[in-house]
Amino acid sequence: QVHLVESGGGVVQPGRSLRLSCAASGFTFNTYAMHWVRQAPGKGLEWVAIVSYDGSNKYYADSVKGRFTISRDNAKNTLYLQMNSLRAEDTAVYYCAKDQYGSYSYIADYWGQGTLVTVSS
Amino acid sequence: EIVLTQSPATLSLSPGERATLSCRASQSVSSYLVWYQQKPGQAPRLLIYDASNRATGIPARFSGSKSGTDFTLTISSLEPEDFAVYYCQQRSNWPTFGGGTKVEIK
Numbered sequence: 001q002v003h004l005v006e007s008g009g010g011v012v013q014p015g016r017s018l019r020l021s022c023a024a025s026g027f028t029f030n031t032y033a034m035h036w037v038r039q040a041p042g043k044g045l046e047w048v049a050i051v052s053y054d055g056s057n058k059y060y061a062d063s064v065k066g067r068f069t070i071s072r073d074n075a076k077n078t079l080y081l082q083m084n085s086l087r088a089e090d091t092a093v094y095y096c097a098k099d100q101y102g103s104y105s106y107i108a109d110y111w112g113q114g115t116l117v118t119v120s121s
Numbered sequence: 122e123i124v125l126t127q128s129p130a131t132l133s134l135s136p137g138e139r140a141t142l143s144c145r146a147s148q149s150v151s152s153y154l155v156w157y158q159q160k161p162g163q164a165p166r167l168l169i170y171d172a173s174n175r176a177t178g179i180p181a182r183f184s185g186s187k188s189g190t191d192f193t194l195t196i197s198s199l200e201p202e203d204f205a206v207y208y209c210q211q212r213s214n215w216p217t218f219g220g221g222t223k224v225e226i227k
Contacts, residue, residue, distance in 0.1 A: 037165075045157075045165065045208055045218040061215070095164055106212035107155055109176060111164035 002026040002110040004096050009115030012086055022079040022096030022112055030054070030074035033099035035108055036081045038092035048094070049081065050104050057104075064090075086119045093117075123147055123211050125219035133227040140196040142222045144209035147190075153213040154192045156185055159221075160205045168207075169194060199224070 008020040022034070036048040049060045049070040058070050069082040079096050093116050097108035124147040134140055144154065152172040157165035167176040169185035172192060182197040196203055204226050209219040 044220050045210070047216040047218075059215070100167075100170065106210075106216045107167065107170045108157075108165070109167045111166070113164055 002098060004098065004110060004112035006094065006096050006112045006115040009094065009117045011118045011120060013121050014087060014119055016086055017082070017084045018086060018117060020081040020083070020094055020096075020115060020117070022081075024077045024079065024096075024098070027098065027110075029072075029077040031102050033102070033104040034070075034072060034079045035097040035099060035106075036070060036079075037095045037097055037108065037111075038090075039095070039114075040089075040092045043092075046092075047106070050099075050106070051079070052104060053102055059104075083117070086117075088119050091117060091119050122215070123150060123213060123217055125209050125211055125217060127207075127209060127219035127222050129222060130220070131223045131225060133225050134199055135227045136199050136201055138199050140194075140199055140203070140224055142194040142196075142207050142224070144192040144194070144219050145190060146192070146211060149190055150211040150213035152187055153211055154185075154187065155210045155212060156183075156194045157208045157210065158203075158205050159208065165208065196224075 003025045005023045051070045067085045071080045093114040095114045096112045098110040100107040100109040126145045128143045156169040159165045172187040173185045186193045206221045
């Protein structure tokens with residue numbers, strides 16, 4: 001079955017960087033777009049970024065554009081999110097999610113359990 | 122940005138009752154509306170996509186419908202495991218979520 005496991009979260013100071021990883025298994029990773037979605041503590045959901053199945057196309061929320069970079073290593077079945085210039089408002093649980101279709105349909109049919117990123121001095 | 126407004130914010134019902142959750146879009150999203158369920162401490166779970174299509178493994182008591190820019194998630198008879206927060210999400214353009222409806226035990 002599909003399994004997504006995020007890692008790399010933690011406490012980081014404002015302005016610093018952090019890289020999240022998401023290890024995928026149970027499906028043909030290199031044929032699906034992948035997403036990062038975040039949820040601030042006690043708040044709703046926000047779509048952060050998406051990468052196409054082959055890594056050639058990437059799209060970002062305005063709130064993270066220019067600071068975050070999504071990427072993937074299909075040989076390792078792993079999704080990444082490089083987060084630079086972190087701000088307090090980036091504090092959230094970050095989920096990786098699989099797209100339901102090969103193209104980016106923005107339907108997230110499987111989600112990881114999330115990793116908490118706390119930006120605080 | 123397309124704004125999704127969910128109502129009510131909280132729905133207090135008893136097991137066995139019918140739950141009706143609403144999601145209104147600020148502009149047309151066609152039928153590109155998705156519903157998720159989230160329980161405390163868990164990731165969201167896909168329930169319904171494209172307004173009325175149940176995701177794999179979702180029980181038939183969950184159904185979705187559309188009328189113009191108004192969307193409805195109906196749970197025909199609440200089971201104990203259905204008490205959770207429900208989010209709608211549009212995928213017509215850059216995806217956005219509604220604020221959620223909490224279905225709590227009365």
